[in-house]
Amino acid sequence: MVLEPSTLQTVTNGLITGSIYFLAAVGLTLQYQLMKFPNLSHAELFAVGAFVTYLLADVVKLGFWPGLAFSMLFTGGVAAALYITVFKTLIKRGATLLHLIIASAGLGILLRYLMWEIAGRKSYFYSHVFSPFDVGPVRLTTLWLAMIVVAVASLIALLLFLSRTRVGKALRGLASNPVLARLSGVRSEAVIVLVWAVSGMLAALGGTLRAADTRIIPELGVEVLIPMFAVSILGGIGSVSGAFAAAYIIGLSESFGVVALSRMGLSTEYKALIAFAALVATIIVLPTGLSSLISKERMRRD
Amino acid sequence: MPYDKSPGKISRRKAISSAAAAGAIVGVGIVAGLGGYLAGASTGGRVETATVTNVQTQTQTVTAPQLPREVKIGVILPLSGELGPIGIKMLNGAKLAETLINRWGGLSGSTVTVVAEDSLALPDKALDAVKKLVEVDGVQVIAGPATSVEVLTVADYATSRKVPLISMSATAASISRIGGQYIFRVVPSDAVQTQALADLIRSQGIRRLATFVVSNDYGIGIEGGVKAQLGDIVVLSIRYDPAKGDYREELSRIKDANVDAILWATWVESGIVAMKQASDLGLTNIRSFGAEGMRDTSFFADAKAAEYLLQTNMMGTSPSAPAETLASKQFVEDYKREFGEEPGLFGDTTYDATMVAALAIARAGVYDGAKIASQIKPAAYHYVGPSGHKMMNESGDAVLATYDIWRVAKRGDEYVIESMGSWDTAAGLKI
Numbered sequence: 241m242v243l244e245p246s247t248l249q250t251v252t253n254g255l256i257t258g259s260i261y262f263l264a265a266v267g268l269t270l271q272y273q274l275m276k277f278p279n280l281s282h283a284e285l286f287a288v289g290a291f292v293t294y295l296l297a298d299v300v301k302l303g304f305w306p307g308l309a310f311s312m313l314f315t316g317g318v319a320a321a322l323y324i325t326v327f328k329t330l331i332k333r334g335a336t337l338l339h340l341i342i343a344s345a346g347l348g349i350l351l352r353y354l355m356w357e358i359a360g361r362k363s364y365f366y367s368h369v370f371s372p373f374d375v376g377p378v379r380l381t382t383l384w385l386a387m388i389v390v391a392v393a394s395l396i397a398l399l400l401f402l403s404r405t406r407v408g409k410a411l412r413g414l415a416s417n418p419v420l421a422r423l424s425g426v427r428s429e430a431v432i433v434l435v436w437a438v439s440g441m442l443a444a445l446g447g448t449l450r451a452a453d454t455r456i457i458p459e460l461g462v463e464v465l466i467p468m469f470a471v472s473i474l475g476g477i478g479s480v481s482g483a484f485a486a487a488y489i490i491g492l493s494e495s496f497g498v499v500a501l502s503r504m505g506l507s508t509e510y511k512a513l514i515a516f517a518a519l520v521a522t523i524i525v526l527p528t529g530l531s532s533l534i535s536k537e538r539m540r541r542d
Numbered sequence: 543m544p545y546d547k548s549p550g551k552i553s554r555r556k557a558i559s560s561a562a563a564a565g566a567i568v569g570v571g572i573v574a575g576l577g578g579y580l581a582g583a584s585t586g587g588r589v590e591t592a593t594v595t596n597v598q599t600q601t602q603t604v605t606a607p608q609l610p611r612e613v614k615i616g617v618i619l620p621l622s623g624e625l626g627p628i629g630i631k632m633l634n635g636a637k638l639a640e641t642l643i644n645r646w647g648g649l650s651g652s653t654v655t656v657v658a659e660d661s662l663a664l665p666d667k668a669l670d671a672v673k674k675l676v677e678v679d680g681v682q683v684i685a686g687p688a689t690s691v692e693v694l695t696v697a698d699y700a701t702s703r704k705v706p707l708i709s710m711s712a713t714a715a716s717i718s719r720i721g722g723q724y725i726f727r728v729v730p731s732d733a734v735q736t737q738a739l740a741d742l743i744r745s746q747g748i749r750r751l752a753t754f755v756v757s758n759d760y761g762i763g764i765e766g767g768v769k770a771q772l773g774d775i776v777v778l779s780i781r782y783d784p785a786k787g788d789y790r791e792e793l794s795r796i797k798d799a800n801v802d803a804i805l806w807a808t809w810v811e812s813g814i815v816a817m818k819q820a821s822d823l824g825l826t827n828i829r830s831f832g833a834e835g836m837r838d839t840s841f842f843a844d845a846k847a848a849e850y851l852l853q854t855n856m857m858g859t860s861p862s863a864p865a866e867t868l869a870s871k872q873f874v875e876d877y878k879r880e881f882g883e884e885p886g887l888f889g890d891t892t893y894d895a896t897m898v899a900a901l902a903i904a905r906a907g908v909y910d911g912a913k914i915a916s917q918i919k920p921a922a923y924h925y926v927g928p929s930g931h932k933m934m935n936e937s938g939d940a941v942l943a944t945y946d947i948w949r950v951a952k953r954g955d956e957y958v959i960e961s962m963g964s965w966d967t968a969a970g971l972k973i
Contacts, residue, residue: 246794246797246798249794250791250794253790253791253794254791256788256790257788257790260788361622361623361624361626362626362627363811363814363843365814365843365844365845367845369845369846370822372821372822372823372824374824379822379823379824381822383822384822450787453787453788453815453818453819454787454788454815454818455787455811455814455815455844457811459785463785463786463787494788494791495790495791498791498792498795499791499795502778502780502792502795507757507781508780508781508782508791508792508795509757509781509782509783509786511791512783512786
């Protein structure tokens with residue numbers, strides 16, 4: 241790739257795309273660490289968060305950022321409530337991995353249709369305007385910058401939380417050896433509920449930013465479902481920093497995919513194909529994902 | 543374990559399954575009865591008494607075919623989903639045709655009923671809708687579906703069941719290949735519209751053009767047609783996936799290609815997303831052109847997208863008769879009276895498709911798909927509606943192509959779409 245001024249824009253575009261993928265995937269990956277099942281309904285919280293932000297920001301008129309903050313709290317509560325009412329009950333009654341996956345898929349459909357029922361099949365837009373500005377040859381808007389900053393800040397906050405706080409350490413203990421952790425006095429239920437709440441908050445954050453960039457519709461989550469799983473798998477399921485690296489690999493591959501496809505005179509709608517080719521190639525070389533390269537955070541998977 | 547094998551549970555499950563079986567038997571009975579009723583209703587017999595000169599009275603039973611009391615016209619439109627806002631207004635066009643025909647006394651005494659089905663503009667849903675209309679409702683002629691992909695998907699089924707379809711808005715050039723026997727449309731093929739678009743783009747002095755189209759028959763048809771007309775002027779073609787929601791890099795490519803204008807052929811929601819991102823990327827000192835799908839005030843739902851269309855002086859074509867014909871004036875008047883608002887995009891063609899279907903039924907004199915199909919072209923030949931004269935060629939496409947030339951403008955605080963000229967097969971471009 242020849243370095244041209246436009247290459248910087250392509251990198252920026254890839255980082256913006258990757259930031260949203262990270263915010264979507266990190267909640268899933270945190271949940272997986274503890275629960276050992278992929279929660280397919282997680283993507284729907286993306287849309288739930290975006291709608292709640294709309295309600296608070298544009299209907300109650302709190303403004304975009306305060307609306308987003310309250311929406312994160314609310315969606316975190318929704319995620320925790322879903323765990324307590326649906327998944328905890330199922331696990332208590334002896335549900336297997338398959339039961340939990342199917343239940344989460346069903347719950348996702350339920351949530352989406354509920355949103356369709358309430359919001360109708362139309363799109364909504366936040367009234368908040370994000371202004372564009374130039375940094376050298378690169379065009380950014382306050383929203384795009386916010387996406388990247390928020391993704392990086394979330395990564396740092398999560399890593400500090402996992403390594404420095406007692407709850408974070410308890411979480412890691414619980415993930416790697418649940419029995420030992422419980423014997424050492426870790427209150428496992430409290431930790432699990434907290435993790436679900438945090439995943440819900442991150443979903444509301446990512447969903448709202450994505451909705452501000454596009455539009456608010458109930459399908460918001462489904463649209464990122466595939467990249468979300470791709471990032472989780474590529475990052476090594478359960479690894480936060482792995483997901484971060486993987487999100488940017490997929491985001492940048494999509495951006496450079498568009499450049500490559502349009503240079504070759506091919507249709508750019510196949511950009512996802514390039515990203516998934518990158519995914520497949522990485523998995524062949526590193527079957528356990530990028531996290532196996534990042535030894536510090538390496539998890540025992542059982 | 544989740545599976546409780548206690549005897550109590552099993553007996554309850556048995557009870558449920560036997561209840562379900564009983565329910566199913568009752569259900570089959572109802573369906574069979576309904577089928578019998580429908581079959582009975584469709585074979586109308588008539589007893590006629592004739593007096594013959596030889597003073598003797600003869601009674602003979604003539605089974606002359608006639609229309610059932612209620613004549614159904616199926617309508618398939620996206621009533622929800624991405625095109626839902628447009629589809630709901632289009633349905634009013636069909637309802638207006640139904641109301642007027644019945645007010646005028648129906649079709650030789652039979653009342654016309656419009657049976658609407660929602661396709662969500664999705665091909666598989668459209669196929670379900672056609673099957674439901676034909677097999678459950680016994681419909682023999684359908685106005686719709688609205689989009690080209692849907693028409694192409696349901697065409698085989700409709701042809702095999704001999705039920706004619708008259709689309710009100712499917713404009714893909716590829717439909718001409720399968721049309722003419724059971725597939726018709728009251729709009730001309732995009733192959734003609736792209737001539738009008740190309741004339742418009744040339745008249746504005748555009749030297750370098752990029753196309754940004756949704757990756758389906760509609761978008762690719764527009765892209766192909768314009769490329770065929772404008773040749774080297776088209777320097778970059780982008781096809782996009784409407785579910786992707788992230789077109790920054792595609793638009794950065796367009797910015798990089800130094801174009802004078804973008805030709806848009808998008809759907810509303812994904813189009814708004816692309817325009818917001820184009821605006822944010824600073825792709826603003828160029829011009830915008832659009833095919834008929836872009837003539838939609840729904841694009842103004844987002845302030846940034848609306849401002850972008852105004853900034854780039856969006857102009858385009860849309861199939862239509864110029865607003866000033868007697869038929870179109872009357873249509874707008876009737877529509878406003880019935881629904882209390884202005885008709886939307888394709889309201890007139892939906893009205894015309896429904897009217898042509900009704901006239902074909904009347905000409906056929908019998909409610910039978912194959913006979914109705916054979917009368918659609920003759921009916922269309924004799925029909926002038928709000929969208930113009932609907933004469934069709936051998937492929938079942940409307941021949942007379944008249945396009946409105948429109949642009950986005952701002953009146954006071956409100957974004958509007960205003961007509962600024964016309965293009966037709968005979969006179970060419972007039973601005």
